[in-house]
Amino acid sequence: MKIQYSLLKKEENTNARLGKIKTNYGEFDTPMFMPVGTLATVKTLSPEELKNVNAGIILSNTYHLWLRPGEDIVNKAGGLHKFMNWDGPILTDSGGYQVFSLANKENITEEGVPFKNHLNGDSLFLTPEKSIEIQNKLDSDIAMSFDECIGYPAEYDYVKNSVDRTLRWAKRGKDVFNNENQSLFGIVQGGVYEDLRRHCAEELVKMDFDGYSIGGTSVGETKETMYKMVEMSTKYLPENKVRYLMGVGDPIDIIENVIRGIDIFDCVSPTRLARHGHAYTKYGKINIKNAKFKDDFSPIENNCDCYACKNYTKAYIRHLITCNETLGSRLLSIHNIRYLIRLTEDLRKAIKNDNIIEYKEEFKRNYYGKEN
Amino acid sequence: MKIQYSLLKKEENTNARLGKIKTNYGEFDTPMFMPVGTLATVKTLSPEELKNVNAGIILSNTYHLWLRPGEDIVNKAGGLHKFMNWDGPILTDSGGYQVFSLANKENITEEGVPFKNHLNGDSLFLTPEKSIEIQNKLDSDIAMSFDECIGYPAEYDYVKNSVDRTLRWAKRGKDVFNNENQSLFGIVQGGVYEDLRRHCAEELVKMDFDGYSIGGTSVGETKETMYKMVEMSTKYLPENKVRYLMGVGDPIDIIENVIRGIDIFDCVSPTRLARHGHAYTKYGKINIKNAKFKDDFSPIENNCDCYACKNYTKAYIRHLITCNETLGSRLLSIHNIRYLIRLTEDLRKAIKNDNIIEYKEEFKRNYYGKEN
Numbered sequence: 001m002k003i004q005y006s007l008l009k010k011e012e013n014t015n016a017r018l019g020k021i022k023t024n025y026g027e028f029d030t031p032m033f034m035p036v037g038t039l040a041t042v043k044t045l046s047p048e049e050l051k052n053v054n055a056g057i058i059l060s061n062t063y064h065l066w067l068r069p070g071e072d073i074v075n076k077a078g079g080l081h082k083f084m085n086w087d088g089p090i091l092t093d094s095g096g097y098q099v100f101s102l103a104n105k106e107n108i109t110e111e112g113v114p115f116k117n118h119l120n121g122d123s124l125f126l127t128p129e130k131s132i133e134i135q136n137k138l139d140s141d142i143a144m145s146f147d148e149c150i151g152y153p154a155e156y157d158y159v160k161n162s163v164d165r166t167l168r169w170a171k172r173g174k175d176v177f178n179n180e181n182q183s184l185f186g187i188v189q190g191g192v193y194e195d196l197r198r199h200c201a202e203e204l205v206k207m208d209f210d211g212y213s214i215g216g217t218s219v220g221e222t223k224e225t226m227y228k229m230v231e232m233s234t235k236y237l238p239e240n241k242v243r244y245l246m247g248v249g250d251p252i253d254i255i256e257n258v259i260r261g262i263d264i265f266d267c268v269s270p271t272r273l274a275r276h277g278h279a280y281t282k283y284g285k286i287n288i289k290n291a292k293f294k295d296d297f298s299p300i301e302n303n304c305d306c307y308a309c310k311n312y313t314k315a316y317i318r319h320l321i322t323c324n325e326t327l328g329s330r331l332l333s334i335h336n337i338r339y340l341i342r343l344t345e346d347l348r349k350a351i352k353n354d355n356i357i358e359y360k361e362e363f364k365r366n367y368y369g370k371e372n
Numbered sequence: 373m374k375i376q377y378s379l380l381k382k383e384e385n386t387n388a389r390l391g392k393i394k395t396n397y398g399e400f401d402t403p404m405f406m407p408v409g410t411l412a413t414v415k416t417l418s419p420e421e422l423k424n425v426n427a428g429i430i431l432s433n434t435y436h437l438w439l440r441p442g443e444d445i446v447n448k449a450g451g452l453h454k455f456m457n458w459d460g461p462i463l464t465d466s467g468g469y470q471v472f473s474l475a476n477k478e479n480i481t482e483e484g485v486p487f488k489n490h491l492n493g494d495s496l497f498l499t500p501e502k503s504i505e506i507q508n509k510l511d512s513d514i515a516m517s518f519d520e521c522i523g524y525p526a527e528y529d530y531v532k533n534s535v536d537r538t539l540r541w542a543k544r545g546k547d548v549f550n551n552e553n554q555s556l557f558g559i560v561q562g563g564v565y566e567d568l569r570r571h572c573a574e575e576l577v578k579m580d581f582d583g584y585s586i587g588g589t590s591v592g593e594t595k596e597t598m599y600k601m602v603e604m605s606t607k608y609l610p611e612n613k614v615r616y617l618m619g620v621g622d623p624i625d626i627i628e629n630v631i632r633g634i635d636i637f638d639c640v641s642p643t644r645l646a647r648h649g650h651a652y653t654k655y656g657k658i659n660i661k662n663a664k665f666k667d668d669f670s671p672i673e674n675n676c677d678c679y680a681c682k683n684y685t686k687a688y689i690r691h692l693i694t695c696n697e698t699l700g701s702r703l704l705s706i707h708n709i710r711y712l713i714r715l716t717e718d719l720r721k722a723i724k725n726d727n728i729i730e731y732k733e734e735f736k737r738n739y740y741g742k743e744n
Contacts, residue, residue, distance in 0.1 A: 039691070039692075039695045039697055040688070040691065041692055041697045041699045043697065043698065043699075044698050044699065044702075045699070046699065046702075068691065068694060068695055069666065069687070069690075069691040069694075073666060073667055073687060073691075076667055076669070077667075077669055077685065077687060077688070078669075083685075083687075083688055084688060085683050085684055085688070294441065294445060295445055295448055295449075297448070297449055297450075311457050312457055313449065313455075315441070315445060315449060315455070316412070316449070316455055316456060316457070318441075319411070319412065319440060319441040319445075320411075320413055322440060322441075323411045323440055325411055325413045325415065326415065326416050326698045326701075326702075327413045327415075327416065327417070327418065329698075330416075330418075330698075
């Protein structure tokens with residue numbers, strides 16, 4: 001079965017939407033934040049810990065799994081869910097984002113992208129067909145089309161050509177797609193140019209994907225530019241399909257983009273920040289290594305319902321992080337992921353109550369410690 | 373309250389003994405293997421995971437906690453149990469073992485040991501009184517006397533002088549000991565010399581410690597020498613007190629020393645082996661990185677009751693270890709610790725059934741893959 005998206009409610013004053021997604025591995029509500037499990041593991045965490053933070057879906061990485069352990073091993077294991085012992089929904093990206101960061105843009109051809117294996121420098125070549133073939137074998141619930149993720153700034157002509165190629169690649173991927181239990185999303189690119197975003201969205205919609213992603217918004221622009229790119233993309237997407245904003249996970253960005261009609265998000269930041277000793281709190285990010293936490297025997301956040309906050313003090317987590325003990329980054333990862341998922345839960349409530357603007361304003365006042 | 377050791381049964385054919393230890397943080401059966409939580413965390417694991425492998429008691433490290441976070445922080449947190457969120461029994465070593473590995477033997481004085489901080493090279497000085505003062509503040513259930521851990525080989529005269537100093541240090545530590553909810557163990561040293569082991573044991577017994585450790589048996593000797601040193605120590609220890617063999621955790625050594633009357637063991641090996649991708653099995657240690665496990669979708673051990681074996685395949689754990697994902701060493705740590713604790717559970721059964729020699733022989737046949 002393909003995923004089924006149901007739009008349950010639209011917020012009165014904004015484009016925010018409440019929805020539900022049914023998959024072969026259970027259903028979840030949107031807006032939702034997806035933790036990233038690059039190598040078929042959300043760094044330091046067990047599947048039970050992901051369940052306990054209410055993760056509705058996780059993301060895994062086609063490029064990384066292609067190299068290690070290889071899609072055939074995962075397929076032989078019975079697919080990614082069985083391989084990693086996660087019985088909830090999984091979305092796989094296309095590998096496009098990783099490949100482009102390893103490729104020389106000038107070598108990109110109509111056929112695909114030559115690039116260097118980041119582990120051993122070997123020459124590799126990824127095509128839209130290969131990306132889909134790998135994802136079909138990984139057997140995730142949602143696969144992504146292979147697209148070019150354009151950097152910033154980028155000239156209009158470059159973006160125009162790139163968008164057209166991304167559309168041809170989306171078509172090629174769709175044509176070879178072969179997994180009836182998997183859904184396929186198209187990715188809206190087009191840089192900062194509204195006519196290109198519109199063109200890309202409209203052409204993808206004509207191809208009738210199971211859902212749509214918005215790409216290329218988190219690559220170095222200002223927040224305002226990002227929000228504009230999202231607006232000029234969601235505008236041209238159908239209401240009855242899910243919308244996924246790729247690689248965005250800053251709390252403020254999640255709020256602002258939910259307001260602009262986004263349903264799902266992913267980002268490595270909660271686990272990456274955790275490894276560096278950072279924790280999200282209502283009043284902004286804190287660095288647990290700060291000396292003032294040395295004998296602070298209160299939790300990271302007093303009212304947080306996560307395992308870390310219910311059982312451990314800042315002083316202990318600080319000690320673990322200072323000593324490079326992995327339980328430290330594990331506890332902070334649990335907290336940070338729970339924080340973002342709780343944020344999406346709060347946003348769902350705000351949508352129900354039609355007060356998302358008030359919610360945002362209060363959130364920002366607390367997070368930035370002043371009126372914004 | 374001090375710990376209370378009850379000798380429940382002696383095996384008919386050997387010196388193996390079944391016992392129970394009551395502490396302020398619950399009771400546990402002996403023989404028992406203690407996982408090592410050097411820095412107030414058993415590497416990669418949560419307290420719940422330690423409960424799930426049936427860990428009856430864990431060990432933590434005075435030297436390491438003295439440096440980070442410092443015993444005063446731990447004390448302010450309410451003691452080590454509260455600091456690390458472990459509500460079971462804890463034993464702390466004296467720091468002697470670590471300090472001697474960082475010290476120049478020639479600088480040891482009657483007063484104590486000068487050595488270099490392994491983190492920043494600072495000059496530090498540890499005395500028997502200081503070690504006890506730190507442990508009193510850590511508030512573990514069982515504290516160790518500060519002793520000199522003698523290397524191997526060591527001349528008779530050196531060992532004789534060292535044993536006498538260790539006895540004077542044990543007395544000094546006992547004299548300043550000040551925590552009525554903590555027990556204090558004496559440590560039998562004496563190298564390979566029976567008269568010195570006997571002298572040390574008898575003098576410690578006169579001082580009436582709450583239990584006795586046997587030290588200096590795991591520092592590079594053959595297994596046979598180790599077993600002999602244990603024999604020449606247990607022989608002179610009272611039956612109504614618990615006996616702890618320090619730093620020994622090889623499965624065969626646990627069996628052989630239970631047979632010689634040892635009650636508790638500790639060793640870093642299950643977690644250290646895990647980090648290097650090694651797992652204990654009935655048929656000996658395996659290296660999960662071995663290519664043959666690439667598509668082996670069976671658990672580490674078919675009949676193991678641990679979380680790792682019930683939920684994950686060798687192929688997946690191999691993938692995690694190969695990619696340096698910490699869930700890999702976490703799963704192997706769970707398995708390896710459970711393996712050693714299950715071994716002590718099996719040994720308790722064998723003591724009940726008076727068939728520990730048969731148990732040992734079958735174990736060795738499987739573990740070494742041939743008659744031994």
